[in-house]
Amino acid sequence: MSEVGARRTWFPKLPSLSRFTFVDVVLWGLRIGVVIVVVGGTVGTLIKGRYGAAQWFDFLVFGLTIGSVYALVALGYTMVYGVLRLINFAHGDIMMTGAFAGYFLASHFAQTGLLDHSPVLAMLGILTVAVATSTIIALLTERLAYRPFRQVRGLAPLICAIGVSFFLEQTFRGSFGSGIRAYPDPRWQKETIAIFGFGVPLVEVLVVIAALISMAILYLIVQRTRMGMAMRAVSEDADAAALMGIDVNKVVVFTFGLGGAMAGIAGVCYAFVFKQVYFFMGFTPGIKAFGAAVLGGIGSVPGAVLGGLFLGIVESIGPALFLDGIGIPAPYQLRDLIAFTLLIMVLIFRPYGIMGERMAKKRA
């Protein structure tokens, strides 16, 4: 990986006006267009005043909820990218495997009534199974699909990762069916609790809390343990880390495991929010979480969390705030559009993210 560090890229600098080509015109047009839509839409929506404070608060909380799920998934992307410079395209599907594993236990618990009697015990069990499954599958993919590409540059690792993503999806489709399965919906999750005088579904609060706890644990692991230190060293410079006596292989495996565990938690959270699992469910959140990781500065752990939360909130508030105002019918259909636009804008204009992690520049 040394050559990655040594290579210099020539970024198209902001050209002086004399060399303002049509490409720049298009890019500036894109920037201005997005700003116009955002500002115009916001003003329009606020003037119309169709949404009350309670609705905005709902959007915000839902955004936080879904954003913390994105953040959990984004952590897996960002950590793997940090140590391997690989986009683990299948990470969203690893989240799906966790959701599926959780589903089978959850529906069993729902049948036996455990989910209603002792929710804490049941949820801990579900999370444990989901985390175990996701971690094992993440480790397996690393061992079988990614390890042979450790030293390969170019498109091969990414193409292999796309293959893994498909393979996981289709394996689950074949084994567990292509239909959408409804997640159990215990009564206690539907209760609302009051925050600032607004009612918020308990499940959303729990998801945010679970995500925050997991992220805190992850942060402690990365910052305070020897393994975490080794991870940071490898993502700084793998060769130098190896020279310092760090077992890079072990670090990579550990990173995949950690990412898988986070994805497992994210999978259960996502499934309990949307109340369904199906084989393709990991794909879109996976892509969005990748966007969140880039947004936060890929390779940066706090960046991934911030990026995830930001993306979640924008995606949740965006349709009402930006699109409703400019008179687009059924703006909620375009929720993904907002997320993808954000993703592309980040990739185009700020590939090193809001946290400005310098190493991302070398690849992008």
Next chain:
Amino acid sequence: MSHAPPRPAARSRLQERSALRRSLRIGLIFGAVAVYITVVGLLPSLDARWIVVGVVSLGDAALIAIGLGAGAAIAGRRWSPDFWPLALPSFFAGSVAGGLLALLALAMRVFDLRPIFITLSPALLKVLTFGLGAPVGAVVLILGGALLATLGGALTLAPTGIRTPVLVGLASIVVFGVFQELIQIMMQYGKFIGALRDAIFTWEGLSPQGAAAIFVLACGGALVWTRVLRGPVRDRFAGLTAVQQNRARAARIAVFVLLLVLFPVVAGSYIGQVMLLVGLYILMGMGLNLEVGLAGLLDLGFVAFFAVGAYATALLTADSPHALASYTALPSLSYWAAMPIAVIASVIVGVLFGIPVLGVRGDYLAVATMGLGEIVRVIVQSDMAAPLLGGAQGILQIPKPRIGGFELADPVDLFYLTLAASAVAAYFAWRLENSRLGRAWMAVRDDEDVAQALGINLVKVKLLAYGLGAAFAGLAGSIFAVMLTSIYPSSFQLLISINVLALIIVGGMGSLPGVMVGAVALVGLPELLREFGEFRFLFYGAALIIMMRIKPEGLWPSATRRRELRAAAGGGAPDDPEEAAAFAAEPLSAAQRPAQ
């Protein structure tokens, strides 16, 4: 053409590990594959097709192949040239592989796994245990696996003179059995051929005596070819002058093309439909090949161009309220006028698509283009664009193209249209490959910075790659629209981009013949094997991983690509024996394509 001698380092490593552990490992791997295809539901669906009626189904054949493969994998290591020292390990590996499957059968018997794994039905248990009940069936599985693996090992070590004819014979049975419907349709002409057909086939498929006859014939043919004919033919060919050799190759290609043209006429409209689809994917594959294979721009939003071609054709020609003719002054165009416009529209979209992502590289580019493709789909599907594009209901009643009074209604007619389009497109792609632009693309692929330093205008070259790539996809989309006569946004999923990517990877990036091989393998075969349909995406995923691991240059690689990928994989030195062996093993590409 001989096998590379085992390298000393490899041999000593082999000796370190005990034979037992190695065979255990191989057995476990092959057993895991068998269990996997069972659990995922592939085996039950393959089981629905007979190869030899009443004797062997395709599912049985898959299991047999796994058993033989386990033995072949052991013998293939060649840590002994003789069979007998390998017999026991093969036997052991086979019994382990069979044992895993037996364990699955026992587990199915004891637990009810159906609520979780939907495919593990009692019917499947019956198939797995040959209807003998779980305990006896398990024993049969273990023993059968062991025997098959031993046989596989023996076959691998058998002299070529025996191995080749046997394999050819078995492969012929499989081909005739699996494609029996197709072959039966083709054999309906003439009294003699009809009688021949009745001798080999029943209405259900290949009969046992037919299978035996085919095996004997194919075996004999292969024997005669390897023993008698191959040497003289080779010598004769080698004795020709270079010009004559080229002429002979051209003649071979001409015969192939002629057969291709005549094939759907003989085989009927179902095969015409399949070949039409393959043709469309070849068109798209050639387009994406310009982007990924030559210019190195991994574009996962490729389906957007396909969609533009289809929608443009629909808007210009359809007889529906969404067509432009119904609410503007534009006349409703014929297909022939609409097709070029559709292609041009795709080119424009391709360039527009390319501009924002000009500065994005490598992995980020893949994600960015995928995002763009998804944006296009989300917009087309939304209510926002519904008044213009029909939303999720799509656009209906697209007329078929007409020549004079003749309507190209049959898939076979449209296949000829696709064939003509593909021929033109292939000519362009072929000329582009070695043009100044093509070489500039390859330079950009290899190193963007160096290419720019050499004076290549990155903006121009990249936008041309997107634009021209999009033109191919637009053409394919245009034919796709008239093929279906109605289009929906759900036809333009990301899956298509992945599909096209998979086929150029399997065929070989940057290689035109590779695109065709890939399209036939990944689109044609699953289309013919109807049972396989649901599993084609599983197959694509596996193909991407496996190809990247064992044959990153593809089945029919371009000469340049092969060298690069080998070098990138770390085995870089040109005097690497493995590479030399790989070159020698495939005379086709090595001989036909001059090194660049």
